[in-house]
Amino acid sequence: MAIDPCTSQTLTAPDGAELTVCTHGGHVTGWTPAGGRPRLWLSPTAECGPGLAIRGGVPVIFPQFAGRGPLPKHGLARNRAWTQVEAGPGVWSARLVDDEETRKVWPHAFELELTARAQGQTLDLELTARNPSDETWSFTAALHSYFTVGDPAAVITGLGGRVAADSTGGPEFVLGEPGGAIEALTTRDVAIEGAGDPVALEDPQLGRLVVTANGFPDRVVWNPGAGHGLGDVPDGAERGWVCIEPAVLQPVELTPGSDWTGSMRLDAGGHSADS
Structure with a gap:
């Protein structure tokens, strides 16, 4: 039986952790750690359908980041x-393969697969890109994660003192103080290349959430601020989330028959993936 791409599924792990997904966009739209509160933000006015991107959760960015x-x-x-590949207690995977429509946008053969696993206090996502063709192509990618913010005093740690670039242009600058925290809800859209260490969202209401990634060497932090003009974000709702995105911003080259994998772990227990 075919699954409506915009129909959500909630997959509950044996320990009570919940994962909510839909096949449109290969999209994880929700995650609740076992015994905890939802940690991914999804717009109440999110749109879904051909050509539309769901606002919130973890959109998959490929083969080009932003503009x-x-x-x-x-x-x-x-x-x-x-196309859904697997759905079980707390586990899900989906695949996207090139077709006539994708080749009108990007003229290459490719395969993408996203796997998600919720267990205890963690959510693990793994994105694999494969090149089944006889030509080399390159890409950039990201897991465009929207995290719920419960307290306006929430801060981000792990990026203070890093060199950042604003997406609107202009010279590079140093983001905050070395070793210091930056406010989560400040209006910003910045890319920090070579920032592969764990980053944490410290929220007085929701607790600590650690973001660890492998294969994604860069980070992007975004909150559009008031007056954003986003039709699928109600006025004021931007105060309820921040994007902290593991990304690969410099093109990765895939030769014929090769593949690439990037992964992200979210830990509401406050631990990085290698701790």
Whole structure:
């Protein structure tokens, strides 16, 4: 039986951790740690359907990050239907393969697969890109994670003192003080390259959430601020979330028959993936 790409599924792990997904965009739209509170933000006015991107959760960005290239913003993976591969207690995977429509946007053969696993206090996501063709191509990618913010005093640690670049242009600058925290809800859209260490969202209401990634060497932090003009974000709702995105912002080259994998772990217990 075919699954409506915009129909959500909630997959509950034996320990009570919950994962909510839909095949449109290969999208994880919700995650609740065992015994905890939801940690991914999803817009109450999010749209879903062909050509539309779901606002919130963890959109998959591929093969182009933002407007850094000739393709539509954030590429072609987040706004079309994927095929479900597996769905079980707290576990889900989906796949996107090139077709006539994708080749109109990006003229390459590819395979993408996203696997998600919720267990205890953690959510693990793994994204694999494969090149099944006889030509080399390159890509950039990200897991565009929207995290719920419960307290306006929430801060982000792990990025203070890093060199950042604003997406609106201008010279590079140092983000905050070395070793210090930056406010989560400040209006910003910045890319920090070579920031592969764990980053934490410290929220007095929701607790600590640690973001660890492998294969994604860069981080992007975004909150659009008031007056954002986003039609699928109600006025004031931007105060309830911040994006902290593991990304690969410099093109990765895939030769024929090769693949690449990037992963992210979210830990509401406050531990990094290698601790």
